[in-house]
Amino acid sequence: MNQKNPVKVLIVDDEKVVRDFLARFLELKGMVATAVETGKEAIAAVQNEDYGIAFIEVRMPLMDGLETLIKLKKIKPGIKYMMMTGDYTDLRIKLAQKEGAAICMKKPFDIAELSEVIAEFI
Numbered sequence: 001m002n003q004k005n006p007v008k009v010l011i012v013d014d015e016k017v018v019r020d021f022l023a024r025f026l027e028l029k030g031m032v033a034t035a036v037e038t039g040k041e042a043i044a045a046v047q048n049e050d051y052g053i054a055f056i057e058v059r060m061p062l063m064d065g066l067e068t069l070i071k072l073k074k075i076k077p078g079i080k081y082m083m084m085t086g087d088y089t090d091l092r093i094k095l096a097q098k099e100g101a102a103i104c105m106k107k108p109f110d111i112a113e114l115s116e117v118i119a120e121f122i
Helices: 018-029 039-048 063-077 091-098 111-121
Strands: 007-014 032-036 053-057 081-086 103-106
Touching: 007 018, 007 039, 018 032, 018 111, 032 039, 039 053, 039 063, 053 063, 053 111, 063 091, 081 091, 091 103, 103 111
Parallel strands: 007 032, 007 053, 053 081, 081 103
Antiparallel strands: none
């Protein structure tokens, strides 16, 4: 990872504790993290910034993670999209993978797995 141009990461999750944890973890890894609460905020964010990675919660009110993923991919198809969920049996995970999500991470996060995933995609 280039220290002069750190990877920018977008975090989309309706739970503040998850946003805060993931943002802090990524910043400790040398990345620049932006955390938003809704799909609508995520759409605005990708229109104004170039992100390398986006973590998107599958289950969110108003606009769920799948709909958010589809809309974000239309705007910025080059971002590496990673879905997150606490319900790994959710059909939306398979749909998200069909729509181009690189991976789906299970919550609560396993720190070693999270580190491996980040290293793989940067």
